[in-house]
Amino acid sequence: MLKLYHHPMSAASRYVRLLLGEYAERCELIEERPWERRRAFLAMNPAATLPVMIEDDGPAIVGGIIAGEYLDETRGVFMRDKRLMPEKPAERAEVRRLTEWFVDKLDQEVTRYLVRERVFKLDMPKGEGGGAPDASAIRAARANFKHHFRYLGWLTENRDWLAGPRMSQADLAAAAVISILDYLGEVQWDDEPAAKDWYSRMKSRPSFRPLLTERVRGVPPVQHYADLDF
């Protein structure tokens, strides 16, 4: 049995949950609030980042990208056509580049700030960083997102799926982080019609359903969040 320490507003956690959904794996979900720096959690992952996945009583598998590699090695390779990684090493490198782009780079330059300022601060005690949102951090994140959203638009205009002719881990990585930004109403879908069409395909997948019904306390999603036709 798999266990996942996650948070609904962690892009890398959502990425792993989508992978698990695609591979039809059951998984116990444990919500972790990383800013609390719980001692037992730090013992599993001294970097204090999410997610952390554990299989049976095995060692901690730390981070979304690394959990994705693990799931590919232990599940994906047996999935034939449904494997979410291509066979050729150079094509795998492109899937990994885009997975890293969305789960790491976009997250670090955009999502992390918006989630911190608009969601986590509501839950954090004052001494641990809680309080009023920092408007300049929000502005900077929104400015950064424009470039990322244009890049997503370019990719979806020029390719069937983000990394090539078949859906891959890169699509789930991008959809994971975009779904958080969409929840928060940060995505101007009309600016990038090809990206909107791609996201509508992603959102319709059964693996997406649990994400679309989940709500964060005190932060309702934008009205169209769960609509497949938005």
Add this chain to the structure above:
Amino acid sequence: MLKLYHHPMSAASRYVRLLLGEYAERCELIEERPWERRRAFLAMNPAATLPVMIEDDGPAIVGGIIAGEYLDETRGVFMRDKRLMPEKPAERAEVRRLTEWFVDKLDQEVTRYLVRERVFKLDMPKGEGGGAPDASAIRAARANFKHHFRYLGWLTENRDWLAGPRMSQADLAAAAVISILDYLGEVQWDDEPAAKDWYSRMKSRPSFRPLLTERVRGVPPVQHYADLDF
């Protein structure tokens, strides 16, 4: 033939050069100064990060960790005992966690600042960020390094090699980033004797030689940099 766009002060570039050395692969090295944002380079890697590896006329393989996966898939798997990745998925996850720790996290929290302030600024025109080093960035990076160096000490006290009983990509990742800090005289070796012993083993490997003889213009290394006995 492999080609690597790199910089001598880029930890991820050094990591890939060590892997290439271990696998006895010849590779053409092209020095890239990422702050120049050369158009042809951005076309290969819109994130403008180093390294970028190309095999024959294939697509760009972007980033040290992803190049490491590619080299494992195309070289490592044929190396039997000399493969730098373990066979079991959970052990591979631990190698990947530490590789990411050193090449990404330590680099982002420490090396990147020190290299920018102490090396790159000497080469950068004023308008592009050149000028006097920012003392507070250097202080912050040094404070962060204390924690990382303690962690390296802990790992080397408790394990034969960083990720377990055999040398792996994680050792090369850590040695790559540490070698830059050592070049700059930032490592207080006497504080962590087990780490010193581990680094001395790493430094003695033939794959390390090209790094130890390389010099960055205007920035001489600390006196013991190339000594195997330091």
